[in-house]
Amino acid sequence: MVSNPLPHSDILHHVVDVHCHPTDAPSISSSSMENLPITICAMSSNQSDQSRVRNLASAYPEKVIPCFGYHPWFSHIISVESGVEKKQHYRNLFHDMIPDESKILEELIPGLPDPIPLEDVLKDLRRNLNDFPNAMLGEVGLDRAFRVAFDYYAVPRKLTPFTIPIDHQLKILHAQINIAVELGRNISLHSVKAQQYTMDLLQQLQSEHGEEWTRISLDMHSCGFSAQMWSDIQKKYPNVFLSLSTVINSRSSNHRSLISACSPERILVESDFNNVDMCAERTWDMVQTVADVKGWRIETEWAEGLNEADWGVVRRLEANWGRFRAGNHQLVASKRRQKQKQQEWISDSEEDEQMV
Template sequence: MSSSELPPSEVLQHVVDVHCHPTDAPSILPESMEKLDITICAMSSKPSDQPLVYNLAKSHPRKVIPCFGYHPWFSHLVCLRGDVSKEDHYRDLFCTSSAEDLEDLEAFNTLLTSLPLPIPLDNLLVDLRRNLEEFPHAMLGEVGLDRAFRIPYDYNASARKLSPFTVPIQHQITILQAQMDLAVELGRNISLHSVKAHQPTMELLANMETKHGVDRWNKISLDLHSCGFKPEMLKDIQRRYANAFLSLSTVINGRSPNHLSLLKVCDPLRILVESDYNDVDMCTEQTWGMIRTTADVKGWTIETEWNENESDSSKWGVVRRLEENWLRFKAGHHSAKKK
């Protein structure tokens, strides 16, 4: 099989793309979903795409696992109190200096005109709960922390011009923890984004385990999506948390050889794969690329046909192994790790 060749449908039907954004595309053609052989975990990230993911999952329940949540890039759209004005909310987030720079004030006033009314956190959680309860197998995602992202003046512009503002990490943590609390309550797995926020992420995981207790925390699974951690940090997380899995994508992780090091040190029972793509027509190809990389690094064979009755796990190829990992991730209820 060449590097670009896909296996037959009987193999692809056992592949799960654990993180993608198909509803970010302007539209999804019906024939695209019809020819999709793999299962996709379709992420939402902002107010406008929660119903898009909902509708996609309703239309294609056997191919789409819906994931509802609010990404850190959009956490500034959420206010912690319902009685705060639009200007006060955004000013509290972005104008933190007592001696404000004139240039920053001008940037703030320009940005303010493009920003919507903030959504009270309580309202967001009501909608999030409703969506998660509508789909018993739905996940929380994409959620997380990001210390690198700057707020664009117009997110939907073809060439985004970035403002000088970032969302304070404590605000992000508050929004994220509220969503994760709901996931633990409902027993839902989580797809977690972390960029330039490794230490706050570690502290959050420790706080979640302490708050909810080891048993409740281990009932759910946590996917470190397109993970960019250093290998030693990944080893530490998996040593501490039995519910922590790793998924990588070629589009994000393929930019750096670090992803090969992550695969080398990752527990082979906790590797997942993803495309992180916003074009459903490319999800299969992108996910398969990471499957091939995983097989190369781990020394696993790649299936060209499917043997349903193969019970000897030593003979399993990469697709079978990843499918078993997905089923383990999906089921949750992990045994506590010794720290």
């Protein structure tokens, strides 16, 4: 992909990469961080990078918004039950999935880490979120396509036939989200081939938490949903935003229809990249795509005091990020509920008239 030149730093200063993985790279130089012209939301994924994200955010608090949580690709190393032995944990998780592949399972288990009790994961998550008042929950989510590898970090990576049971993923995800809701923290959510499970989860969370749920925001990162499904989501859930990345979404032309379907006030941009030297460039690529689809002008200089009608793409995206961070979204009553409330009001009014 050939990227256009980046704009002046005065413009880039207002750009936010809402999802990236800078600590996944072997090393991050101080010069790379000092030269980073945008703000980044640095995601955690597994046990090893929670502390790396902490350290990066502590060193560069003006540029890094830390995000803590366990990615669904690593949810199999978390045990819902306390005190379960390693072999038993993985046998319980995978054995019933592919009965004829018990030999592969026994070959896989020795290379997997000891399971981490969910209670320990949640304790560490709570500590990290409390230590960083601006921190988010991320990257967390659901993935029905990912297959467990014999060695995740090997090149090339040798995959097994095993996927992580969706019920297990949901337990891990739900527990993490409950803490985010309790602490009022926004969420970056991964969803791959789990559209209906994600829709069901959103409905469940709204039902469980009510106004506490809409107090926070949730970003569907590198969203691959259909435009119709996204339209349904944004009608039902005022706190759900959408962000796209060229590294993932540009593989399909669907991302342009998603941008078109998305409310102008709900769209965000990301790089989803693990090389911090490329985050600004990759994020700017998506800024340009959003501008092209939405018909928004691209700023060539930064001007203050503009009317909203004169805003360019960067200012609009910055305003969206502000709405996302602020949360406190208003639930939109369904037409049925609105009609019911209207009927109740009319009934009360008639009763009052009879009492006069």
